[in-house]
Amino acid sequence: METSSNLTMQLYRAWQQAIADNKLINDFQAVEDDPDGRWAKGDEIAFGIQRLGDQYAYYAQNHTQGRAIQSAVEEKTVDETGFICQFNGYRALRPGGQRKALGRQPAIPANAERCRFSCQDPTQSLSLLVRTPLIQVQLQHFTWSAFYNAAPIDPNGHFLWIPTPLGDPQGVLRHFPQYLTPRLLEDALVLFQTFHQTMLFFNSLHAGASVNHIHFQALYHGSVLAAEKYAFKDFGRYSLLDGYPAKVLAFSKENSWEKIFDWVHQFQKNSIPFNLMLLGDRIILIPRNGDHEIVSEFPGNGLAALGMSGKIVTIDPEAYAKVTRERIEKAFQKMTLDW
Numbered sequence: 001m002e003t004s005s006n007l008t009m010q011l012y013r014a015w016q017q018a019i020a021d022n023k024l025i026n027d028f029q030a031v032e033d034d035p036d037g038r039w040a041k042g043d044e045i046a047f048g049i050q051r052l053g054d055q056y057a058y059y060a061q062n063h064t065q066g067r068a069i070q071s072a073v074e075e076k077t078v079d080e081t082g083f084i085c086q087f088n089g090y091r092a093l094r095p096g097g098q099r100k101a102l103g104r105q106p107a108i109p110a111n112a113e114r115c116r117f118s119c120q121d122p123t124q125s126l127s128l129l130v131r132t133p134l135i136q137v138q139l140q141h142f143t144w145s146a147f148y149n150a151a152p153i154d155p156n157g158h159f160l161w162i163p164t165p166l167g168d169p170q171g172v173l174r175h176f177p178q179y180l181t182p183r184l185l186e187d188a189l190v191l192f193q194t195f196h197q198t199m200l201f202f203n204s205l206h207a208g209a210s211v212n213h214i215h216f217q218a219l220y221h222g223s224v225l226a227a228e229k230y231a232f233k234d235f236g237r238y239s240l241l242d243g244y245p246a247k248v249l250a251f252s253k254e255n256s257w258e259k260i261f262d263w264v265h266q267f268q269k270n271s272i273p274f275n276l277m278l279l280g281d282r283i284i285l286i287p288r289n290g291d292h293e294i295v296s297e298f299p300g301n302g303l304a305a306l307g308m309s310g311k312i313v314t315i316d317p318e319a320y321a322k323v324t325r326e327r328i329e330k331a332f333q334k335m336t337l338d339w
């Protein structure tokens, strides 16, 4: 159980070890045809992260067709304001990652039997019950276990952080829905403050969450995101990011969890979806319009905390080709709330 300040180092060391042990290459079955013909529905695909020299890179192989899959991940800077767009064809392969319709998505069942982490069913290959945590840390309210994300957005590190009540036995996972409580937020802030060069985020249902089991995600923070480049504008009871193309509440990293939870509570009470991003010197809270969970500018998958902070990951090659600042602004206007 790790509690010291070198948590970050241990986390990435465990990530790199998992890559060395080939744990970050997993088998999937394609749920639909690839628009570029690299896989057909039903093909057996292995994909994940491999080490190439001193770099970590994506690896993908179509076992059914017996060939390597090329350039299923590309990334570009959209403009000088720092917006980044990543095309990630692999994301569509993960459980629950298939192309979705525009607008509000069907509710994700809250019952444990349907949990996409298969938290009660060790017979499923990606069940969290059969995966060994990369690292565990005991905080004030929960034990937090880090797992590698099975469809990483960044080859340098993309983690699921799963809280379990203190004192629960190892190897048991109680199913809690994707819903924030004061104690979860308080611990999450401490966890984030312990990290170095790592962002931490939470996506509510209808705001990017694809699993209805309590989880945060952490991601290697290699380059400055757009949402870090805008100054705070103080409106008394709250601050916004001045000039940012979405109305996002901004808090300094040192802000108390109580102040942030006041807003989270309001959103949850009123069924307003939201993203919470802990990033560099700031914490950003983004209330979302659930009727525009997926928008025409980025069809197929929803934008979540990372996208709303300036790094848009799309599974749609055309959206990737066409992305501009204007399209991002238009998408953000639909996806966020104006007040």
Ligand SMILES: [Zn+2]
Residues within 6 Å of the ligand: 112, 115, 116, 117, 118, 119, 120, 174, 175, 176, 212, 213
């Ligand atoms: Zn569960």
